[in-house]
Amino acid sequence: xxxxxxxxxxxxxxxxxxxxxxxxxxxxxxxxxxxxxxxxxxxxxxxxxxxxxxxxxxxxxxxxxxxxxxxxxxxxxxxxxxxxxxxxxxxxxxxxxxxxxxxxxxxxxxxxxxxxxxxxxxxxxxxxxxxxxxxxxxxxxxxxxxxxxxxxxxxxxxxxxxxxxxxxxxxxxxxxxxxxxxxxxxxxxxxxxxxxxxxxxxxxxxxxxxxxxxxxxxxxxxxxxxxxxxxxxxxxxx
Amino acid sequence: xxxxxxxxxxxxxxxxxxxxxxxxxxxxxxxxxxxxxxxxxxxxxxxxxxxxxxxxxxxxxxxxxxxxxxxxxxxxxxxxxxxxxxxxxxxxxxxxxxxxxxxxxxxxxxxxxxxxxxxxxxxxxxxxxxxxxxxxxxxxxxxxxxxxxxxxxxxxxxxxxxxxxxxxxxxxxxxxxxxxxxxxxxxxxxxxxxxxxxxxxxxxxxxxxxxxxxxxxx
Amino acid sequence: xxxxxxxxxxxxxxxxxxxxxxxxxxxxxxxxxxxxxxxxxxxxxxxxxxxxxxxxxxxxxxxxxxxxxxxxxxxxxxxxxxxxxxxxxxxxxxxxxxxxxxxxxxxxxxxxxxxxxxxxxxxxxxxxxxxxxxxxxxxxxxxxxxxxxxxxxxxxxxxxxxxxxxxxxxxxxxxxxxxxxxxxxxxxxxxxxxxxxxxxxxxxxxxxxxxxxxxxxxx
Amino acid sequence: xxxxxxxxxxxxxxxxxxxxxxxxxxxxxxxxxxxxxxxxxxxxxxxxxxxxxxxxxxxxxxxxxxxxxxxxx
Numbered sequence: 001x002x003x004x005x006x007x008x009x010x011x012x013x014x015x016x017x018x019x020x021x022x023x024x025x026x027x028x029x030x031x032x033x034x035x036x037x038x039x040x041x042x043x044x045x046x047x048x049x050x051x052x053x054x055x056x057x058x059x060x061x062x063x064x065x066x067x068x069x070x071x072x073x074x075x076x077x078x079x080x081x082x083x084x085x086x087x088x089x090x091x092x093x094x095x096x097x098x099x100x101x102x103x104x105x106x107x108x109x110x111x112x113x114x115x116x117x118x119x120x121x122x123x124x125x126x127x128x129x130x131x132x133x134x135x136x137x138x139x140x141x142x143x144x145x146x147x148x149x150x151x152x153x154x155x156x157x158x159x160x161x162x163x164x165x166x167x168x169x170x171x172x173x174x175x176x177x178x179x180x181x182x183x184x185x186x187x188x189x190x191x192x193x194x195x196x197x198x199x200x201x202x203x204x205x206x207x208x209x210x211x212x213x214x215x216x217x218x219x220x221x222x223x224x225x226x227x228x229x230x231x232x233x234x235x236x237x238x
Numbered sequence: 239x240x241x242x243x244x245x246x247x248x249x250x251x252x253x254x255x256x257x258x259x260x261x262x263x264x265x266x267x268x269x270x271x272x273x274x275x276x277x278x279x280x281x282x283x284x285x286x287x288x289x290x291x292x293x294x295x296x297x298x299x300x301x302x303x304x305x306x307x308x309x310x311x312x313x314x315x316x317x318x319x320x321x322x323x324x325x326x327x328x329x330x331x332x333x334x335x336x337x338x339x340x341x342x343x344x345x346x347x348x349x350x351x352x353x354x355x356x357x358x359x360x361x362x363x364x365x366x367x368x369x370x371x372x373x374x375x376x377x378x379x380x381x382x383x384x385x386x387x388x389x390x391x392x393x394x395x396x397x398x399x400x401x402x403x404x405x406x407x408x409x410x411x412x413x414x415x416x417x418x419x420x421x422x423x424x425x426x427x428x429x430x431x432x433x434x435x436x437x438x439x440x441x442x443x444x445x446x447x448x449x450x451x452x453x454x455x456x
Numbered sequence: 457x458x459x460x461x462x463x464x465x466x467x468x469x470x471x472x473x474x475x476x477x478x479x480x481x482x483x484x485x486x487x488x489x490x491x492x493x494x495x496x497x498x499x500x501x502x503x504x505x506x507x508x509x510x511x512x513x514x515x516x517x518x519x520x521x522x523x524x525x526x527x528x529x530x531x532x533x534x535x536x537x538x539x540x541x542x543x544x545x546x547x548x549x550x551x552x553x554x555x556x557x558x559x560x561x562x563x564x565x566x567x568x569x570x571x572x573x574x575x576x577x578x579x580x581x582x583x584x585x586x587x588x589x590x591x592x593x594x595x596x597x598x599x600x601x602x603x604x605x606x607x608x609x610x611x612x613x614x615x616x617x618x619x620x621x622x623x624x625x626x627x628x629x630x631x632x633x634x635x636x637x638x639x640x641x642x643x644x645x646x647x648x649x650x651x652x653x654x655x656x657x658x659x660x661x662x663x664x665x666x667x668x669x670x671x672x673x674x675x
Numbered sequence: 676x677x678x679x680x681x682x683x684x685x686x687x688x689x690x691x692x693x694x695x696x697x698x699x700x701x702x703x704x705x706x707x708x709x710x711x712x713x714x715x716x717x718x719x720x721x722x723x724x725x726x727x728x729x730x731x732x733x734x735x736x737x738x739x740x741x742x743x744x745x746x747x748x
Contacts, residue, residue, distance in 0.1 A: 037679075049685045051689050052692040055695075056692070094706075106692045109688045109695075110688070133403040136399060137400040141387065144393070150456070154387075154453055157453065160446070162404075165403070169403065169407055173410070179417075215704055215707050218707045221711055222707065222710045229714060249547060249550070253549055311543075313541060313542075316541060316543070317539070317545050319511065320509055320537065320539045321534065322531060322562065322563060
C-alpha cells in the first residue's frame with residue numbers, strides 16, 4: 001500500500017508481540033491438555049466424553065470472536081478507511097473457518113455417544129453451521145476478483161451484511177428449533193461446572209486465543225508482503 | 239426510478255429469456271418432487287410448504303446473477319451511477335423490476351403447484367400471502383449478492399454461497415407460517431416476523447447494494 | 457447553463473491497485489473552457505476523468521466546483537455532468553430513439569430528435585441497437601450529450617471508432633457547447649480542433665521513482 | 676495407563692476430537708508459515724530485480740506527508 005498507509009510501525013509492534021503470543025499459547029496448551037486429560041475427573045453423567053468440551057467450547061468461542069472482530073475490521077475499513085483493517089479481516093478468515101469446522105466436528109463427536117447419531121439439528125450447532133457458510137462465502141468472495149483491493153472492498157461489505165444478519169439467523173434458528181424439537185438434548189452446566197473442569201476450560205480458551213493472535217500476525221505479514229509484491233509487479237508492467 | 243423499472247420490464251419482455259427461465263425452473267423443481275418422494279398424499283402435504291419455498295428461493299437465485307450483469311457489461315450501470323438518480327434508487331428499481339419479473343409469476347403459479355402437492359385448498363390463500371412477503375425479500379437479499387459479485391470470476395458458484403446463509407431466516411419463518419396454517423394454528427406471528435424482516439431489508443439492502451455497485455466501478 | 461464557478465482540482469494524488477498513478481496534480485477549468493488530457497497509456501487520463509466524475513475518490517487533494525468539494529453534494533455534481541466512457545451503453549433490443557429517450561428522460565430533458573440530428577443518426581432512429589455499427593453506437597452515445605443540457609462534459613477518448621465526418625460533428629457540438637458557456641474535459645490520441653482550449657500533459661505528474669522515502673516504501 | 680487410553684470406553688470420540696484439533700491448529704499454522712515464506716521469497720527476488728533507478732532531483736521536494744492513517748492495530 002502507499003506510504004500513507006505505512007504499516008512499518010504495525011510490523012514493529014506485531015513482531016514484538018509474536019514471540020509472546022506464541023509462547024503463551026504453547027504454555028497454555030501444555031497446561032490445559034495436562035489438566036483436561038489427566039488431572040480433571042470424568043463427568044458423572046457423560047464419562048470421559050466431557051473432555052471433548054475442552055476443545056469444543058474454546059473453538060466455538062473463537063469462531064464467534066473471529067467473525068465479530070472481522071466485522072469490526074470491515075466497518076473500520078469501510079467507514080474510517082483504515083488501510084490495515086481489511087488485511088486483518090482477510091488474514092483472520094481462514095482461522096475463523098478452521099475454528100468453526102473444529103467446533104462442528106467436536107460438537108458431533110461429543111454428542112454422538114448420547115444422541116446415537118452423528119448430527120442433531122440442535123439450535124447452536126445449526127447456527128455454527130450457518131456461520132461456517134458465512135466464512136466460506138467471505139473467503140470465496142475476497143479471492144474472486146483479479147484486483148485484490150476490489151475483493152477486499154466487496155468482502156468488507158459482505159461482512160457488514162453478515163454481521164447484521166447473524167443475530168437474525170441465530171434468533172430464527174432458535175425459533176425454528178423450538179418449533180420442531182422441544183427439548184434441547186443436553187444443557188452444559190454453565191457456571192455451576194466443577195472448578196476442576198473450569199480451569200482446563202479457561203486454560204484451553206486462553207491457548208486458543210493466543211494461538212489465534214500469533215497465527216493472525218503471521219498471516220497479516222504475509223498479506224502485506226503479497227500486497228507489496230503486487231505493487232512491484234504492477235510497477236514492472238509499465 | 240419508475241422510468242428505470244419500465245425500461246427493465248420492456249427489456250425483459252423483448253428478450254424474455256430470464257423471466258421464463260425462473261418460472262420454468264420453479265415449476266419443474268416442484269413437479270419433480272413427487273417422483274422422488276412418492277405420491278402418498280400425507281407425505282406430499284407434509285413437505286409441500288418446504289418444497290414450494292425452496293423452489294421459489296432457488297428460482298429467484300437462478301435469475302439473480304443476470305440482474306446487474308447486462309448493464310454492467312455494456313456500460314449502462316456506470317451511466318446510471320452517474321445520473322441524477324441516486325445509487326440506492328437504481329438498486330430499488332432493479333430489485334423491483336426483478337421482483338415483478340420473477341416474483342409475481344411465482345405467486346400466480348404457486349397455488350396450482352400447491353394443488354399438485356396435495357396442499358389443502360383452504361391453505362392456498364395463506365400460501366400466496368406468505369410468498370407475497372417472502373419473494374420481495376428473496377429479491378432484495380439476492381440483489382445484494384448479485385451486486386457484490388459484479389465482475390467476479392466465477393460468480394455463478396459464488397452467488398449461491400454468499401446468499402443462501404442470508405436466505406435461511408426467510409425460509410424458516412415462511413415455512414413455519416405455512417406449517418402453522420396446515421396444522422390449524424395461527425400463522426400470524428411467523429408472518430409478522432417475515433413482514434418485519436421485509437421492512438428491514440427494504441431499508442438496509444439498497445444501502446448495501448449501492449455500496450457494492452460503487453465499489454464495482456471504482 | 458453558464459455558471460461563473462471554477463471547476464478546480466488541487467494537489468490531487470491517486471492510487472489504483474496499490475500503484476501511484478499521479479501526484480500533486482492541479483487543474484482549473486472556467487466556463488467555456490476545454491481541457492485536453494494527453495499522455496502515454498497508463499498515465500491516468502481515464503483515472504482523472506473518473507475522479508472528475510466522482511466515480512473515484514482521490515487519496516489526497518480535492519476537486520471542487522465553485523469552491524464546493526464534490527464530496528459535499530455528489531448528487532448536484534452528477535446532475536451537471538455528462539460522462540462518455542469507453543462503453544456505449546447500447547441495448548441490443550431497443551431502438552436508438554428509445555435509448556436516447558431513456559437517458560434524456562433520466563435528466564428530465566426531451567431534445568431527442570435534435571440530438572439524433574446533431575450526430576446524423578436521425579436516419580437510423582428506429583433501428584434496434586443490435587444492428588448498429590461501432591461508429592453508429594459511438595455516435596448514439598455522444599448524442600446523449602446533446603439530448604440533455606449539462607454544463608460539464610467528460611469525454612474519455614470520444615473519437616474512438618468515429619470517421620472523419622463524425623469527428624467534425626463532435627467538434628461542432630463541442631464548439632456549440634462551449635459557446636453556450638459549457639466546459640469540456642476530454643482525453644484523446646488524435647488532435648481534435650478545440651480552439652482556445654488548454655492541454656494537460658499527465659506525464660508531468662507521474663510519480664517520482666525515488667527509492668528511499670518514495671512512493672512505495674515498506675508497504 | 677490403558678485405563679486412561681480407553682477414556683472410559685469413549686476413546687474413539689475423545690481421541691479423534693483431540694486429533695482433529697491438532698490437525699486443524701497445526702495445519703493452519705503450517706499453511707500460514709509456508710505461505711509467509713513463499714511470499715517473502717518472491718518479494719526478495721522482486722526487490723532485488725527492481726531496476727536501480729537513480730533518484731531524479733525533484734524540482735519541488737514532495738511534501739513529506741505524515742502517514743494519514745494511524746496504524747496501531
